[in-house]
Amino acid sequence: MTHGFLQELADGLEVGQLSQDRGVLLAYSADQGPLLERHLPVAVVWAESVEDVQHVVRSCARFAVPVVARGAGTGVSGGAHATPGCIVLSLERMNRILDLSPDDETAVVEPGVINADLNAAAAGHGLMYAPDPASYKISTIGGNVATNAGGLRCAKYGVTRDSVLALYVVLADGSLIHTGHQTFKGVAGYDLTALMVGSEGTLGIVVGVTVRLKYLPSVVRTMAAFYGDFRSAAAGVLAVGRARVQPAIMELLDSGTLEQLDKLHGSDLQKRGRSLLLIQTDGFGADAEADVVRRVLADGGATVTTEASAEAEMLVELRRSSRGVEMDDEFRVGEDIAVPRSRLVDFVAELEAMASRFQVRLKVVAHAGDGNLHPTFWMERVDPVTDEHARLRLNAALDESIRVGLEMGGTITGEHGIGQYKLRWLGQEQPEPVRTLQRRIKELLDPAGILNPGKAI
Template identity: 45%
Template sequence: MTTDALLTRLRAALGDGGVHVDPDITAGYRRDMMPLAPFGDPLAVVFPESTGQVQEVVRACAEHGVPIVPRGAGSGLSGAANAVDGCVVLVTTRMNRIVEIDADNRLAVVEPGVVNLDLRGAVEEHGLFYPPDPSSYDWCTIGGNLATNAGGLCCVKYGVTTDSVLGLDVVLADGELLRTGRRTVKGVAGYDLTKLFVGSEGTLGVITRATVALRPLPQAPGTVVAAFGTTAAAGTAVSRIVREGVVPSLMEIMDSVSIAAVEAHLKTELGAGGGCAALLLCQSDSGGEAARAELAKIEQICLDAGAELAHTTFDIAEGQLLLTARRAVLMALEVYGAWLTDDVCVPRTRITELIDACERISAEVGLRVAVVGHAGDGNMHPTIVYDPASEDEFTRARRAFADILDAGLALGGTVTGEHGVGKVKREWLAREIGPVGLRTHRAIKAALDPGNLFNLGSMFDPDPA
């Protein structure tokens, strides 16, 4: 069958406005925000508006032997949504309905194109809360969050995306619709197929609807900020907070490079003053005396661990300003050049060792490396800054990226805590899970997608040869 025949069929299913082949348009859908990941030129970019239309696209592409790359808003940082030459990029952003909010059962049913922040705002009107909050939550979509099992700042208390998913609708490689999970709080009938698809990065099917669990809306948070003269002291504080059984709703860490960048960007000292090696930011949304007790305990632990300054506030605006500073790190670094964000998760007791390793790597490659991360779960985001016009600096940035992953594995960690493997960490996934793990991944892929239709070359090469 010819390319023209495929495009004719796609237009018949989606209408002319749902199928784009103009290179000026398709070029914008070739890649996500990871500069290291390879990408190709798609044959077409399609915008289905319903599950039925997704099924038609999948069936047409399967019959023509054309690969499909599912894509959300493109905020990813692993290349998981990157096009391959001749593929059809299936964009789910027009499937953006919040189908149902069931306040009594504390759940919502949503399509993949719903923006994370829009869902959070909609359920908040019912006194409810959707916890996953990636840093791009104001524009990333639920479908992309599901595909990568995204995390965010609140993971320490509320977990990652999969911890809030009850069930999915997934279009499989033969165009059939699979419904996984259920609407009940409990349920152990059969394999947990829901968790199989969450985090599969579009390699097993296209998610077209999700049933997600909601929580009661938490109280406005109180905030503790603590400044440390050494990263070791900050690491000691994190370990003691965890050991004492305190579970803040947020626990973030910033190293000296990220602190300096944000202070310059926001024209504020963040209360840290000069010479701060690490800043720890914690919040409690427990409310009332419970929150005051939690934050008082955290503040005392920080001081006992050697904090040079510790400050607690229940002023919402002040707490929001501190949180804004944490979220502004990448933007603040742009004044120095382009950035390349890594994603490594290590045991919480080894966070400071990773930060120290990043400082060493920075010196070795001669590039700025800023480290911020979710101290509560050990998920760090070292960010390498380089001049994109310099091939030499880009090469050194790639080296630093790899060296940081090496350091993370050596510390007993994983090469991705929330961004995913995509097309940039395939060899690292193979190293981490080993040959038996890789063989099992390939077997699952072959069982659900025998024609290798979905997201060709993402996560791993399905062909052992």
């Protein structure tokens, strides 16, 4: 069967679009998420057109071969990990911006377009694509759609779903559908576009995306508020909200993160405080909003600085690189929990207590504007031979953080997706009959179960 399948696959592709080289298979077998076990795909295919994707999916359907779609491989939940007997379908070569309409404030792109490249193209028209995950310089729009990616600007502009108007999707039988609309408003029928966004390639393969663009702000003001402890900084987030100011960016970094950033980049953030709240206002009202923010934070005990342009950009870029500088492994485990903003202070206190109780180290960065935290429990200088309980302690702390976050009305993933790694916790957030309904949707759109099996639901 494998030979016949590969022959059929190759017959519909050009030279250089299919590889079984072991080095290639290894490189494309996993994304940046924790690897529970590695499986090499049967082959890697690079699609260059919608017709290529349809051909690949039809071949896979005929031979019952699983297909794992992949963008740039920057996901951190194992959503693009290869599964047994699968092919990996890379969409990175489908990287054209098909249309950019300044008057309509929309763009139509192929899934392999890099987030930063779309932003660069839009900037020439005074526009921007708002979602900006930390990996925006290398991640693809298709991958962002698959995971409903977020980013620093989520506090004001929302996540990927809020910017997607329409999709072209190849279904499990190889047919092509168009969902959504080219207009900002539209309520005809069920919202299949919203259903596809965040489905992690389990319901269909996105081959075209129509996105809404936002105005590129002409004025940006960045403030850094340094606090003596993390909980006070978290309280500052609520204080800004009570002042009814809506910053574009509200990012929170704890002492462990500042320590790591200083070591990596030679900065001196720790000398200025034990926690940093980084706030950015934008638009024509940026100065007025910044004045309110400075006053509110100073009243709460913060040392608030008005950063020069160069340092402001440095702080934003340091924040972007503050999660994911290392890969998670058995002695470093991180997550993507979101809680209601009113519970930020409580959750941070619980995280600190967990780290002490399980005798592990903790560092936290957070999209504080929308309550999305990335806590990382870790241990350094661990010898697996002499400390066989280290991994167990780390994972116990991680499990506890999930349980407490859910008890506070939160979610196990704010922006990274379920993938393969978080399936063990999904039942705690979505009990039956919700999960039964989701499985029925999956069975309707993918009856043979060939689209990214074992992920997301």
